[in-house]
Structure formats: structure tokens, C-alpha cells
Amino acid sequence: MTVRKLGRGVAVVGVGISKFGAFTDKTSRDLFVEAYLELRTTVDKGMEPAAIEALYLGNFSSDLFEGQGHTAPIMADAVGLPQIPAMRVEDACASGGIALRQGVMAVASGMHDVVLVGGVERMTRLPTAQVTDTLGAAADVLYEIPAGFTFPGLYAAIATAYMHKYGMAPEHLMNVALKNHENGALNPKAQFGVTIPDWMQGRITAAQRKGKPVPTWADPMEFLHDDAANPMVAWPLRLFDCSPVTDGAACLLLVDAERAHEYTDNPVYIIGSGHASDAPLHGRADMTTLGAARSAAAAAYAQSGVSAADIRMAEVHDCFTIAEVIATEDLGFFAPGTGFKAAEDGVTARDGARPINTSGGLKAKGHPVGASGVAQVVEVFKQMRREAGPRQLQGDVPLAVTHNVGATGSTCVVHVYERRD
Amino acid sequence: MTVRKLGRGVAVVGVGISKFGAFTDKTSRDLFVEAYLELRTTVDKGMEPAAIEALYLGNFSSDLFEGQGHTAPIMADAVGLPQIPAMRVEDACASGGIALRQGVMAVASGMHDVVLVGGVERMTRLPTAQVTDTLGAAADVLYEIPAGFTFPGLYAAIATAYMHKYGMAPEHLMNVALKNHENGALNPKAQFGVTIPDWMQGRITAAQRKGKPVPTWADPMEFLHDDAANPMVAWPLRLFDCSPVTDGAACLLLVDAERAHEYTDNPVYIIGSGHASDAPLHGRADMTTLGAARSAAAAAYAQSGVSAADIRMAEVHDCFTIAEVIATEDLGFFAPGTGFKAAEDGVTARDGARPINTSGGLKAKGHPVGASGVAQVVEVFKQMRREAGPRQLQGDVPLAVTHNVGATGSTCVVHVYERRD
Numbered sequence: 001m002t003v004r005k006l007g008r009g010v011a012v013v014g015v016g017i018s019k020f021g022a023f024t025d026k027t028s029r030d031l032f033v034e035a036y037l038e039l040r041t042t043v044d045k046g047m048e049p050a051a052i053e054a055l056y057l058g059n060f061s062s063d064l065f066e067g068q069g070h071t072a073p074i075m076a077d078a079v080g081l082p083q084i085p086a087m088r089v090e091d092a093c094a095s096g097g098i099a100l101r102q103g104v105m106a107v108a109s110g111m112h113d114v115v116l117v118g119g120v121e122r123m124t125r126l127p128t129a130q131v132t133d134t135l136g137a138a139a140d141v142l143y144e145i146p147a148g149f150t151f152p153g154l155y156a157a158i159a160t161a162y163m164h165k166y167g168m169a170p171e172h173l174m175n176v177a178l179k180n181h182e183n184g185a186l187n188p189k190a191q192f193g194v195t196i197p198d199w200m201q202g203r204i205t206a207a208q209r210k211g212k213p214v215p216t217w218a219d220p221m222e223f224l225h226d227d228a229a230n231p232m233v234a235w236p237l238r239l240f241d242c243s244p245v246t247d248g249a250a251c252l253l254l255v256d257a258e259r260a261h262e263y264t265d266n267p268v269y270i271i272g273s274g275h276a277s278d279a280p281l282h283g284r285a286d287m288t289t290l291g292a293a294r295s296a297a298a299a300a301y302a303q304s305g306v307s308a309a310d311i312r313m314a315e316v317h318d319c320f321t322i323a324e325v326i327a328t329e330d331l332g333f334f335a336p337g338t339g340f341k342a343a344e345d346g347v348t349a350r351d352g353a354r355p356i357n358t359s360g361g362l363k364a365k366g367h368p369v370g371a372s373g374v375a376q377v378v379e380v381f382k383q384m385r386r387e388a389g390p391r392q393l394q395g396d397v398p399l400a401v402t403h404n405v406g407a408t409g410s411t412c413v414v415h416v417y418e419r420r421d
Numbered sequence: 422m423t424v425r426k427l428g429r430g431v432a433v434v435g436v437g438i439s440k441f442g443a444f445t446d447k448t449s450r451d452l453f454v455e456a457y458l459e460l461r462t463t464v465d466k467g468m469e470p471a472a473i474e475a476l477y478l479g480n481f482s483s484d485l486f487e488g489q490g491h492t493a494p495i496m497a498d499a500v501g502l503p504q505i506p507a508m509r510v511e512d513a514c515a516s517g518g519i520a521l522r523q524g525v526m527a528v529a530s531g532m533h534d535v536v537l538v539g540g541v542e543r544m545t546r547l548p549t550a551q552v553t554d555t556l557g558a559a560a561d562v563l564y565e566i567p568a569g570f571t572f573p574g575l576y577a578a579i580a581t582a583y584m585h586k587y588g589m590a591p592e593h594l595m596n597v598a599l600k601n602h603e604n605g606a607l608n609p610k611a612q613f614g615v616t617i618p619d620w621m622q623g624r625i626t627a628a629q630r631k632g633k634p635v636p637t638w639a640d641p642m643e644f645l646h647d648d649a650a651n652p653m654v655a656w657p658l659r660l661f662d663c664s665p666v667t668d669g670a671a672c673l674l675l676v677d678a679e680r681a682h683e684y685t686d687n688p689v690y691i692i693g694s695g696h697a698s699d700a701p702l703h704g705r706a707d708m709t710t711l712g713a714a715r716s717a718a719a720a721a722y723a724q725s726g727v728s729a730a731d732i733r734m735a736e737v738h739d740c741f742t743i744a745e746v747i748a749t750e751d752l753g754f755f756a757p758g759t760g761f762k763a764a765e766d767g768v769t770a771r772d773g774a775r776p777i778n779t780s781g782g783l784k785a786k787g788h789p790v791g792a793s794g795v796a797q798v799v800e801v802f803k804q805m806r807r808e809a810g811p812r813q814l815q816g817d818v819p820l821a822v823t824h825n826v827g828a829t830g831s832t833c834v835v836h837v838y839e840r841r842d
Contacts, residue, residue, distance in 0.1 A: 007428060007531050027563070054696075063484045069558035070513035073698035073831040082704070083716065085696035086832070087519050090509040092491035098508050102523065109530025110428050137490035142448070145488075275475075275506035277494035283503070295504065410494040411507070 005303065006108040009257025011267035012417075014043035015378040020191040020248035020366035022124040028062055028071065029078040031249035031368075032120045036079045039251050044264040047253065049079075053112040055086040058099035058119035059370035064134045066122055075118060092138035093319060095119065096250070096373025097404030097413035103254045104273050104415070113256045119374035120249035131245050135369070138407040140280035147282075152242060152320070154281055154408045156234035159322040161287040163236065166337035170236035173321035174224040175343040177240040177363060180318060183350060184360025186391035191246050191366030196220045203229065241321040246366030250375040268384050272304030272416035281408040288337075290409030293330035297403070297414045301332075304416040308332030311416075312397045313354070313383060315376035317405040318361040324348075327403050328356060331414070350393060358383060358391050373404035373413065384419040396421075426724065427529040430678025432688035433838075435464035436799040441612040441669035441787035443545040449483055449492065450499040452670035452789075453541045457500045460537075460672050465685040468674065470500075474533040476507040479520035479540035480791035485555045487543055496539060505537075513559035514740060516540065517671070517794025518825030518834035524675045525694050525836070534677045540795035541670040552666050556790070559828040561701035568703075573663055573741070575702055575829050577655035580743040582708040584657065587758035591657035594742035595645040596764040598661040598784060601739060604771060605781025607812035612667050612787030617641045624650065662742040667787030671796040689805050693725030693837035702829040709758075711830030714751035718824070718835045722753075725837040729753030732837075733818045734775070734804060736797035738826040739782040745769075748824050749777060752835070771814060779804060779812050794825035794834065805840040817842075 016039030018031045026034075040047060057072040068074065072086035089099040096119030103117035123131055136145045139154060149157075162168055177196065184190040185198070194202070200223045204214050217223040224230050230238045253263070260267040276295035278284060284291070301307055308331055316331065318324035325339040333354050334342045342348055348356040359365045359379035362372055380400045382388040400417045437460030439452045447455075461468060478493040489495065493507035510520040517540030524538035544552055553573075557566050560575060570578075583589055598617065605611040606619070615623070621644045629635055638644040645651050651659045674684070681688040697716035699705065705712070722728055729752055737752065739745035746760040754775050755763045763769055769777040780786050780800035783793055801821045803809040821838045 004531055004533075029563075061484045061490050063482045063558055064490075066562070067558055068562045069482050069485075069511065070560075070828050070831060072512060073827070074561065074701070076698050077700045077704065077831075082700040083698055083713070086512075086698045087523075087696075088511040090490065090511055091493060091507075102508075105526060105530055105532055109526055109532070110425055111526055111530070112425075137484055137488055139491075140495065141487070141489045142450075275508075277476075277497050277504055277507045279498045279503040280495065283498065292504070406494070407491050410491060410498075 008108050008110060010104050010107045010270045011255055011257045011260035012252050012270065012377065012381055013255050013260055013263035013267050014039045014047065014253035015381045016042065017189050017250040017375055017378045018248050019189055020246050020368060023247050026247060028066060028068065028120045028122045029075065031122060031247060032075045032118060033078055035118070035249040035251045039253060043253060044266060045262065047263060049081060051114045052081055052084060052116050054084050054106060054115045055081065056099040056102040056106065056115060056117050057086065057088045058096035058373055059088050060090060060092055060095050060121055061134060061137065064137065066125055075120065091411040092406035093369040094373055094404045094406030094411040094413050095370040097402065098275065098411065100252070100373060100377060100415060101273050101275055101413055104270055107254050107256055113259060115254050116251055117254055117374060118249065118251040119371035121368035121370040122247045123245045123368060124247050128245060140282065143282050144280060152234040152237055155320040155322055156237045158287050158408065159236050162322060162326065165288050168340045171221065171225065172340040172344055173241055174221060176318065176321035176324045178220055179343065179349050180357050180361040180363040183358050183391055184364025186389065187360045187365055190360045190364050191244055192364045196223065237320055243319045243362040243367040246368040248366055248368035248371050250371045250378050252374060252377055266385050268381050269418045269420065270415055271418045272300035274299030274303065274414045276412055278410050280410055289326060290330050290405065290412055292409050292412035293327065293403065293405065296412040297331050300414040300416050306399055306416060310399050311401050312399055313358060313393060314356055314401040314403060315359060315379050316356055316403040318357055318363050319367060323405065324356065324361065331401060331403055350391060355393055358388065358393060376402040376404060380417050384417065429529050429531060431525050431528045431691045432676055432678045432681035433673050433691065433798065433802055434676050434681055434684035434688050435460045435468065435674035436802045437463065438610050438671040438796055438799045439669050440610055441667050441789060444668050447668060449487060449489065449541045449543045450496065452543060452668060453496045453539060454499050456670040456672045460674060464674060465687060466683065468684060470502060472535045473502055473505060473537050475505050475527060475536045476502065477520040477523040477527065477536060477538050478507065478509045479517035479794055480509050481511060481513055481516050481542055482555060482558065485558065487546055496541065512832040513827035514790040515794055515825045515827030515832040515834050516791040518823065519696065519832065521794060521798060521836060522694050522696055522834055525691055528675050528677055534680060536675050537672055538675055538795060539670065539672040540792035542789035542791040543668045544666045544789060545668050549666060561703065564703050565701060573655040573658055576741040576743055577658045579708050579829065580657050583743060583747065586709050589761045592642065592646065593761040593765055594662055595642060597739065597742035597745045599641055600764065600770050601778050601782040601784040604779050604812055605785025607810070608781045608786055611781045611785050612665055613785045617644065658741055664740045664783040664788040667789040669787055669789035669792050671792045671799050673795060673798055687806050689802050690839045690841065691836055692839045693721035695720030695724065695835045697833055699831050701831055710747060711751050711826065711833055713830050713833035714748065714824065714826065717833040718752050721835040721837050727820055727837060731820050732822050733820055734779060734814060735777055735822040735824060736780060736800050737777055737824040739778055739784050740788060742784070744826065745777065745782065752822060752824055771812060776814055779809065779814060797823040797825060801838050805838065
């Protein structure tokens with residue numbers, strides 16, 4: 001692995017995120033404009049749109065989701081910047097994180113001083129079964145999809161391998177879902193801004209209203225083990241192990257660190273970027289860790305000169321609960337085979353030693369696939385600047401990480417953030 | 422326009438290109454591997470695959486063409502480099518040129534020393550009518566496609582506007598097709614390696630074999646004006662005004678210029694890169710020039726410190742004959758409204774003052790959309806190194822340009838190349 005220092009420092013000085021959810025009346029353009037307009041309000045000292053020199057846009061497949069390719073110049077035009085160089089980056093569900101990396105490279109190289117990094121995906125226009133097929137295009141369509149796999153199936157295979165190797169039970173995964181919904185309930189942009197107990201309550205009330213028998217679950221875990229309340233999707237993964245189908249967009253304003261003071265006195269610096277690939281899942285020796293995540297994390301830590309132990313919080317790619325468990329191990333927070341215990345012990349909760357996915361994660365906040373890697377940075381920015389409202393972490397957040405995965409880990413991208421006082 | 426110098430020099434030290442054509446038995450992987458294997462033979466002093474640090478892949482829509490997203494790590498895996506950072510870039514038919522720009526940025530920034538830039542598209546798997554619809558995704562699907570436009574229609578509108586403004590006749594465009602087929606006939610990788618007179622001869626012979634009346638066209642122009650031989654596609658554009666539907670791939674090895682001597686004594690340097698966007702066609706004031714091409718060219722010339730007059734040859738984006746005419750004006754070779762006369766006068770022929778598309782161009786070589794921007798560099802590399810065989814230009818080629826367009830000019834990217842002796 002060759003790791004080189006970034007040529008110039010890079011700072012995030014503004015962020016924007018649309019409401020995440022299922023919207024019948026919003027195209028990708030609407031979602032992206034919504035995120036961009038919010039971004040403009042978050043730049044403390046204001047910004048001139050004319051200062052933006054380029055757009056790096058993460059998008060998995062507007063081609064398949066809404067029949068629109070060539071999305072980048074269309075988004076640039078939609079926000080009133082039709083002439084800036086605009087490019088779309090695609091690496092499946094890591095598209096947003098890879099777009100961020102391109103933006104970092106553009107600034108670090110001196111090619112641009114001020115760039116807009118965005119991510120967008122409009123998914124709910126298609127029926128859910130077709131969304132599943134569309135997402136399948138991120139796997140290997142010659143060897144994995146014809147074998148009958150969908151993404152829940154691929155991650156179920158990963159979960160099964162992990163359970164076999166480390167003795168985890170399916171029930172352990174529910175701790176991840178419970179925590180992420182607790183966090184998401186405090187995030188006004190989340191698709192599912194509700195805790196699982198509150199969700200249960202809603203189900204009971206709905207059942208009562210229809211005059212049906214009222215289930216009596218003693219605690220959330222009992223609810224989560226109930227085949228009717230939380231149906232099996234692909235053993236051992238149930239409905240609440242899976243992130244939802246989401247429409248949403250997010251964007252960031254990146255600038256040359258030396259010019260950050262023109263925009264804010266409170267910037268967040270990006271000090272490390274790592275990106276690695278891997279063969280499709282069927283071609284790997286070990287399914288219980290993502291080699292590309294380990295390589296990307298090692299590169300990002302080396303570039304930034306920090307280690308996993310220094311990191312206060314992380315937004316990780318919890319497309320499925322098992323993915324979060326493995327992510328926390330691949331990032332070096334917990335030893336292999338112990339991530340699920342850390343979740344069970346509350347280490348990854350907001351008041352734990354290593355909070356993970358304070359935004360609610362993909363699980364509760366939602367997963368508009370091309371936007372997720374960018375939305376992760378929005379949360380880091382807010383937590384580092386103490387603007388996360390009711391979900392704000394206690395104490396300072398001097399260092400944080402984002403971890404974004406494409407498919408089952410054929411792409412992984414990790415960034416390290418620093419807040420200086 | 423902000424133009425900054427490239428941080429480090431960038432050199433092309435190897436190129437590869439698959440046979441272009443319609444192949445029922447080749448997937449994108451097969452095409453890309455074919456191009457990569459050829460690349461390996463063109464690096465004069467040899468190369469270790471392990472030296473390659475990253476892949477930047479141009480691809481318009483493997484999603485729609487073969488149901489495969491997340492194409493970059495799959496291609497990296499296919500050529501035996503599963504772990505390198507691999508990203509797909511999409512800007513419609515400029516995807517290849519934009520991937521090149523990302524590769525240039527990666528080397529110029531110091532992020533990587535040795536990168537693979539690739540482009541691939543497999544188009545003929547779909548029926549032609551569906552290919553037309555798929556390509557339509559590169560236009561504005563909210564405002565242009567519902568109005569009844571396809572790409573031949575959009576470029577027909579451009580041609581009509583140009584004819585109205587500058588007094589060009591539809592027949593003038595045929596000079597571009599005649600020239601590009603003459604060049605393509607000398608390119609063994611071209612999809613249509615045949616001159617138009619030879620093509621005519623083939624049609625006559627085929628008609629004779631079927632016992633049908635033999636047409637008697639006096640010259641190629643007569644053939645090209647014949648509604649049966651060269652049917653109207655979208656007035657004023659006929660079949661021979663349109664580039665074909667093509668399967669193909671191409672790739673380049675880019676290295677830090679200071680390390681170029683490790684690979685060859687005969688490198689080609691990339692000294693300027695320009696990229697700009699524009700609103701979709703329906704949102705522009707003038708359809709007879711591509712503003713983004715003019716901006717991209719200005720940026721590339723400024724970065725490289727050369728002017729249009731210094732350029733010996735260019736590979737330009739002739740998706741339709743009218744596009745080549747306008748490209749030669751946008752690049753500053755000919756004044757607005759005179760490009761079609763330059764083609765008529767033979768200025769753009771191989772033995773003319775400013776040869777254009779010596780490879781055969783998109784028109785005769787073929788247009789696998791995501792690969793075209795990369796394939797253009799293959800021709801520049803060969804011409805500059807005097808390896809273009811029977812289509813080799815007379816004299817030195819010290820400076821050259823590539824010009825790659827997405828859709829009707831919502832994306833344009835221009836690169837400048839230098840050969841030093």
C-alpha cells in the first residue's frame with residue numbers, strides 16, 4: 001500500500017441534507033436542490049455560488065431508478081451552476097464516499113479551491129421488488145445474481161459465516177437496530193424517526209383500531225423475535241436488520257484549508273482518505289471481514305497520522321445490522337469477533353465509549369444509496385461543531401471517521417475528520 | 422474561469438484498445454481484458470501489474486446495457502487487480518474523457534504515481550431501438566425526451582440551426598463521413614474498416630447476388646444522397662451522418678512524468694486538461710456552438726500554454742458529422758461557420774493542414790460510448806510515436822488534442838498532449 005500525504009489541507013465549511021423518506025412528488029433534482037439550499041444556510045460567513053468551481057456527485061443508478069443518466073451536469077444546472085465541471089461517480093452504495101474522495105483530491109491537488117460534493121438517489125419510484133433487482137446490479141451479475149442472490153441474501157451469507165466463526169446469535173444483531181432507531185428518533189431528517197418501542201406501540205394501537213387482538217410483547221427484543229412483527233427476510237436477517245429504501249440527497253462544501261476562514265471560524269478538516277476494492281463476495285477467502293475496508297482504513301489512518309484508538313465517533317455503513325458489526329471491527333475499534341458484544345454492551349451507544357451512527361445510520365436515517373456516503377459527513381460535521389441537537393455527544397469530538405461500502409465490500413472508502421480548537 | 426497549473430507532470434506510457442464492433446460473445450469484462458492485455462504489450466520497457474495503484478473507468482451505463490452496476494471494481498478484478506481503488510466515472514459519452522481527467526488529477530496531485538485509465542461499453546446486447554432509448558437517458562428525461570427527441574433528433578436540431586445561420590447544405594456533412602471512413606479503413610481496430618466507395622461496391626455486389634437491379638451511382642456523393650442507400654434518420658442527418666452502436670474498450674497507463682523513463686523512452690505527455698458543463702440543449706441560447714467545449718478548450722490551452730494554432734492533429738467527438746464540424750470550430754481551428762468548408766476543402770484530411778480523426782473517429786472506428794474518450798488517446802499516442810501504420814501522418818506531431826462530449830454538450834472535456842524529442 002502506497003500512502004502519500006495530501007498536497008493541501010481540505011476543510012468542510014457547509015453541509016446540507018434533504019429530508020430522507022419516500023416521496024412520490026420529488027425527483028432527484030428536487031431532492032438535490034433541497035439539500036443545496038440547506039447547505040447555503042450553514043456556511044457561517046455566507047457563500048457566493050459563483051465561488052463553486054466543480055461538482056463531484058455520487059449516484060448509484062439514476063439510470064435504472066428514473067431513466068436519467070448524465071446526472072451531474074443536470075444537478076449542477078438545477079442548483080444554478082450549469083457551467084461548472086460536473087461529474088458523477090459510481091461505486092454502488094459507496095458512490096457518495098467516492099465522490100467525497102474525488103472532491104478531496106481536487107482540492108488537495110490544487111486543481112480547485114472550492115468544490116461542491118453531493119450525493120443523491122431517488123429509489124421509491126420503482127416497486128420494491130424492482131428496487132431489489134436494481135440494487136442487485138451492484139453485485140456480480142454474471143456469478144452472484146444468477147445463483148439466486150439478492151443483497152439481503154448476500155449479507156445473510158456474511159452473517160451466517162460470522163455466526164459460525166464467532167458464536168454470535170441472530171438476536172445479537174437486534175442491539176444494532178435498537179440503538180440506531182434510538183438515534184434516528186432524535187434526527188429530524190431521518191426516514192424512521194422513531195424508536196423500536198414506539199414503533200411497537202404504533203403497531204399495537206393500529207391493531208387495536210382494527211379490532212384485532214393486541215399482541216403483548218414484554219420488551220423490544222420479544223417484538224424483534226416475533227415472526228409476524230419482524231418477518232424473516234433472509235435468514236438470519238429479519239426486516240429490522242435491513243436498511244430501508246429511501247429518497248434523499250446530501251451535499252458538502254469543501255475548500256482549501258487555508259481559505260476556510262473566509263467561510264467559517266468553525267471548519268471541520270478532512271485529514272485522511274482511503275479507498276480500496278475487492279473481488280465480488282464469491283471470490284473472497286473470508287466473508288467475516290471486508291478486506292477493502294481494512295485497507296481503506298489503514299490508508300486513511302496512515303495519511304492522517306492517527307490510529308483507531310484516537311477516534312471519538314464514527315458513521316459506518318450499516319446497510320444491514322451485520323454490516324455495522326463488521327465495520328466496527330474493520331475500522332479497528334474492536335477485535336475480530338467482538339463487535340457484536342460491543343453493541344450488546346452499549347459501547348457503541350451515544351453514551352458509550354465509541355458512539356457509532358449517532359445519526360441513526362442507514363438503518364433508521366434511511367439509505368438513498370448514492371447519498372449515504374455524503375450524509376455521513378453531515379452528521380460528523382454537526383457532532384464536531386456541537387450542532388447535533390438532542391443527539392449531541394457529550395464532550396469534544398476531536399476526531400471522527402466515516403466508512404462507506406459498495407455492494408458487499410467490493411468498494412470501501414474511509415475518511416478521517418479533525419476538529420481544531 | 423480559474424486555471425491552475427498541474428502539480429506534477431503526467432505521461433502516457435502504454436495504451437490498449439479492443440477490436441471495436443458488434444460481438445454477441447463478449448461481455449464488458451472480455452472487452453476490457455482484451456484492451457488491457459494489448460496495453461501490456463505496448464509498454465516498451467515492460468510493466469509490473471502490481472505497480473498499478475488505481476483504476477479510473479469511464480462507462481456510460483453498464484447498468485442499462487447489461488444490468489451491471491459497480492463496474493469499476495469488477496473490471497479491476499477481471500484484469501487481476503482486485504484490490505486497487507477503482508472508480509467509475511459517468512458523464513454520458515464523455516465518461517472516458519472524464520475518467521482520463523480523474524487519472525490526470527490523481528497523478529498530478531501526487532495521490533498516485535501509476536494509474537490505469539479505462540473506458541468500456543457493451544451496447545449491442547440490446548436491440549437497436551432500445552439502444553436509442555438507453556442513450557436518451559443522457560439527455561434531459563424530464564424536458565427533452567418527452568418532447569419526442571432522440572439523439573439523432575437533438576443533433577438534427579443542432580445541424581438545422583447551423584445550416585440556417587451559416588448557409589451549410591446537408592450535403593456538406595457527407596465530406597466528414599467520407600474522410601472518416603477513409604481513415605477508418607486504415608485502422609484494423611475500426612468497426613467499419615471500409616471506405617464509402619468500397620462500401621458501395623459491397624452493396625452493389627450484394628444486390629447483384631440477390632438478382633436485384635444494380636444501382637449505378639456515379640460517385641460516393643451520389644450514393645450518399647440516395648434515400649434508399651443512405652436513408653434519412655432525422656432530417657438533415659442520414660444514416661452515414663451517424664456513428665454506429667458499438668462494443669469496445671480502451672485503456673491507458675498514466676505515470677508521474679518524472680518516472681516515465683522507467684517505462685519507455687518515448688512517452689506522450691498530457692500538459693492540459695479542461696472540463697466544463699452546460700445546461701441541457703433546451704436551456705441554451707445558441708445551438709451552433711457548444712459553450713462547454715469552448716470553455717474546456719480554453720482551460721486546457723491555458724493550462725498547457727499553447728494555442729489552437731499550435732495543434733497538429735485532433736481526435737474530436739464526431740458522434741454525428743455535424744458534431745465534428747462544430748468541434749473543429751469550438752477548438753479554435755476554424756472560425757465559426759467555416760468548419761464545414763474546411764472539411765470540404767480537405768483541410769481536415771490526413772494530408773491536410775489540420776488532420777481530424779485519423780483513427781476513423783466515432784463515425785468509422787465506432788462509438789462504444791464510455792470508451793470513446795479513452796480510445797481517442799490511443800490514436801494520439803500512436804500518431805505521436807509514429808506507430809499509426811498506414812494512416813501515419815507525415816512529419817512530427819509535437820502537439821495534439823482530444824475533445825470528448827457528453828450528450829449534446831452538457832459535458833465537454835479537452836486534453837492537450839505533447840511529444841518531446
